[in-house]
Amino acid sequence: MIRTKLEGGVLEIELCREPLNEIGTEMLGALEKVDLGGARAVVLHSSLRQGFCAGADLRELYHAGKGMKPAERRKGVREFLGRIHAFLNRLDEAPVPTVAAVHGAVFGGGLELALACDLIVADRSTRFAFPELRLGLVPGFGGIPRLKRDVPNSLVRDLLFTGRSINAEKALQAGLVSQVVAEGQALRAARATAAQMAKFDPATAAAAKRFVKPFPRAELEKEMELFLELFERPVVQDALRKFVEDKGPMPYLP
Amino acid sequence: MRTQEQTESELLDLAAAHFKADRKTLRPEDDIFEKLGIDSLQALELLTRLERHFGVELPDYELQGVSDFRTLAERIFVRL
Numbered sequence: 001m002i003r004t005k006l007e008g009g010v011l012e013i014e015l016c017r018e019p020l021n022e023i024g025t026e027m028l029g030a031l032e033k034v035d036l037g038g039a040r041a042v043v044l045h046s047s048l049r050q051g052f053c054a055g056a057d058l059r060e061l062y063h064a065g066k067g068m069k070p071a072e073r074r075k076g077v078r079e080f081l082g083r084i085h086a087f088l089n090r091l092d093e094a095p096v097p098t099v100a101a102v103h104g105a106v107f108g109g110g111l112e113l114a115l116a117c118d119l120i121v122a123d124r125s126t127r128f129a130f131p132e133l134r135l136g137l138v139p140g141f142g143g144i145p146r147l148k149r150d151v152p153n154s155l156v157r158d159l160l161f162t163g164r165s166i167n168a169e170k171a172l173q174a175g176l177v178s179q180v181v182a183e184g185q186a187l188r189a190a191r192a193t194a195a196q197m198a199k200f201d202p203a204t205a206a207a208a209k210r211f212v213k214p215f216p217r218a219e220l221e222k223e224m225e226l227f228l229e230l231f232e233r234p235v236v237q238d239a240l241r242k243f244v245e246d247k248g249p250m251p252y253l254p
Numbered sequence: 255m256r257t258q259e260q261t262e263s264e265l266l267d268l269a270a271a272h273f274k275a276d277r278k279t280l281r282p283e284d285d286i287f288e289k290l291g292i293d294s295l296q297a298l299e300l301l302t303r304l305e306r307h308f309g310v311e312l313p314d315y316e317l318q319g320v321s322d323f324r325t326l327a328e329r330i331f332v333r334l
Contacts, residue, residue: 051295104295124302125299127298163314163315164313164315166311167305249293250297
């Protein structure tokens with residue numbers, strides 16, 4: 001599900017859960033165990049051909065919550081969100097530089113994961129999307145405040161309100177991505193970038209990061225509350241059911 | 255400036271090359287998913303290839319309900 005490798009001061013975190021690194025309780029448990037200590041830079045990547053990460057495990061979310069009473073379901077979702085926020089906050093505020101090497105689908109929670117990193121290196125096959133509104137939700141892993149931190153609000157509105165995906169070149173123009181490379185080359189470029197960043201004095205790198213990377217704590221909490229408020233509505237449960245039950249080549253999304 | 259027919263033909267060339275299909279068997283009225291045997295993730299790959307090849311942006315929602323190559327070519331053509 002997750003493999004880690006520390007080499008030359010660079011910690012590589014490899015996501016490898018079929019079909020597309022969906023973040024459910026197991027994946028979250030594996031992420032929580034990742035120790036960033038000892039690293040001077042971090043690279044996060046996926047070894048799956050299809051892409052980086054498709055986001056939250058909607059099938060698990062739907063099936064786990066199906067037999068529960070609303071209060072119980074809300075409690076479970078809150079607990080899960082609290083844990084994923086704790087991990088992403090740890091990654092976001094890590095005292096070392098972090099790079100997400102992405103390709104293919106970087107959707108929903110996958111984009112939220114990449115956004116917690118300091119830099120995103122994308123190959124030309126990459127597509128970024130926040131499809132949550134198509135299911136009656138907003139991103140819940142801290143994606144809105146983190147996206148707002150990096151790109152113009154017009155693009156935040158575009159991605160959120162339409163649920164559409166954008167390619168790597170568009171993401172580069174908007175400042176979401178720092179480098180675009182040829183297909184299959186994101187990890188190589190991210191390794192080179194991390195190795196460069198790992199050369200510098202760690203205390204200086206940590207101080208520079210604290211100085212230039214704002215941490216939107218209040219907004220992250222607000223987003224979580226908004227997600228929980230929206231999640232309980234029948235329209236969301238109905239959309240999740242349609243999405244999970246759709247076996248067609250294009251799963252249901254309005 | 256491409257014509258609609260050229261757009262259609264280039265789309266078929268590109269789909270055949272990317273998904274290793276026999277170009278001679280692809281027709282504009284064919285169902286894209288059925289003919290190429292692709293899923294939603296592969297459809298995204300195609301979308302990215304098309305955007306790069308034609309130099310346009312194709313929002314996913316514009317492609318909803320589009321199942322054949324001819325209609326897809328029309329959606330591309332209006333953005334050229």
